[in-house]
Amino acid sequence: MxxxxxxxxxxxxxxxxxxxxxxxxxxxxxxxxxxxxxxxxxxxxxxxxxxxxxxxxxxxxxxxxxxxxxxxxxxxxxxxxxxxxxxxxxxxxxxxxxxxxxxxxxxxxxxxxxxxxxxxxxxxxxxxxxxxxxxxxxxxxxxxxxxxxxxxVSRSIYQGEKELPGFQVIGRKTTSKISDLGTTIRADFEDLNKRLQSGELTPPDGIVTLSHKHDIPHGTSTFTAGYLYKSNQHPKIPKDFEVTQVPNHKALVVDYYGPYRNIGNPWSMIVSYQRGKKKKVAKSIPMYELYKTMPDGRPEKDIHTQITLPIK
Structure with missing residues (x-):
């Protein structure tokens, strides 16, 4: 063929x-x-x-x-x-x-x-x-x-299987062309920050992007760029936002150090390990990027993002 x-x-x-x-x-x-x-x-x-x-x-x-x-x-x-x-x-x-x-x-x-x-x-x-x-x-x-x-500038480190605590995410589910993904996610986080500054949102415990569906053959991605809160918290929720509950889960984890333009590298790594080690994906739980450090003027090599793929 x-x-x-x-x-x-x-x-x-x-x-x-x-x-x-x-x-x-x-x-x-x-x-x-x-x-x-x-x-x-x-x-x-x-x-x-x-x-x-x-x-x-x-x-x-x-x-x-x-x-x-x-x-x-x-x-x-x-x-x-x-x-x-x-x-x-x-x-x-x-x-x-x-x-x-x-x-x-x-x-x-x-x-x-x-x-x-x-x-x-x-x-x-x-x-x-x-x-x-x-x-x-x-x-x-x-x-x-x-x-x-x-x-x-791209360094990915496979961390293996981890047992991770659950959390909740407040944001808005969005579907975008993969080619426009960076721009769309950035716009969603700018909106979140405005809502936080205006008092509509409770200060979060973290910043995350949930990947609900990444369809490479069709060139689209459905995601939630949102603020992360502990499962037992009761944060403010704007009317046009939604809450996604993520339960305790087992996952493969990759630590990535580098700019977002090369974020495809750790994603490729984690999927390669999932397939190579024949791990079954927990489809009911979205994969996600957890932003450990934001750019904020720091060197690109020090921008730390955790890539997580939930497994059964």
Whole structure:
């Protein structure tokens, strides 16, 4: 079953600079969306960086194992790779990076993957294409950040299973395009803050976003950006807001340090661990982001968000 996935991005750096990053597989750990899912996975490179024949293999607890090999290079313009996946199932794909100059200080990178999914994945073809496309978008954004600034500010730490106390959240359930998610959540929190300042809301114990449904294939997300209170509290509730009760629960937890533009990385990590460890999701309890520290002028690397996925 053939699948093609393609995404592009413009980067404010010369074509040669960006191509040299892409063609050096040793630099992939910095911006690869899959290595962000399991930074502790083992990787090994062989061959000469930036030349045909260079390989990098990976082996992880939850991202599986495989190998990528550069098979064609056209200086500063095109790189082709063979991707071999060994586990969790055997598969093969071709990846192509096309780098075109837009101006002396800007280039456009197009990442294409041609693959054949196993026959038993036929029913999930569109979903898989959407999820991999989302990974490509995350990877290209991190490639852009790395090329333009020299680093990617994103650190995710898997904390394992935790027993967590229940709480209640006051907010408004909203559905948004995933592409507009950051702007929409920010607007909801601005409204909450105004209500707090006016005395309509009781000072909260925390700030949280509940994820009721994140539909990547359809590009929409339903969430509640709200204030968190202990279960035994009786806070003020504005008439146009609602209360969501979250009971005591067991969950997988990831601590994330970095800006919200890279928040997809810890989400990818926690879902990878949930699937890799075959944990059943507690669908009656929303996943959520708990904001341990807010930006407030602090360095991006110190912005702390806890990602939580309730399980049975």
């Amino acid at each position: 053939k699948v093609q996935i393609q995404r592009s991005i413009n980067i404010e750096k010369p074509q040669q600079t960006v191509f040299n990053i892409i063609a050096d597989l040793k630099q992939w750990n910095t911006w690869s969306p899959w290595m962000q899912s399991e930074p502790t996975a083992k990787t090994q490179s062989s061959g000469i960086s930036g030349q045909v024949g260079q390989t990098q293999s990976w082996e992880g607890e939850v991202i599986g194992s495989g190998r990528m090999t550069i098979v064609d290079l056209q200086k500063n313009q095109l790189m082709k790779m063979n991707l071999e996946f060994f586990t969790p199932w055997k598969s093969f794909a071709e990846a192509i990076f096309d780098v075109k100059e837009v101006s002396p200080q800007q280039c456009k990178v197009t990442w294409t993957m041609n693959s054949n999914l196993p026959w038993f994945m036929f029913a999930f073809k569109n979903m898989m294409a959407a999820y991999i496309g989302n990974d490509f978008e995350r990877g290209l954004k991190m490639l852009k950040e790395y090329a333009e600034t020299g680093s990617v």
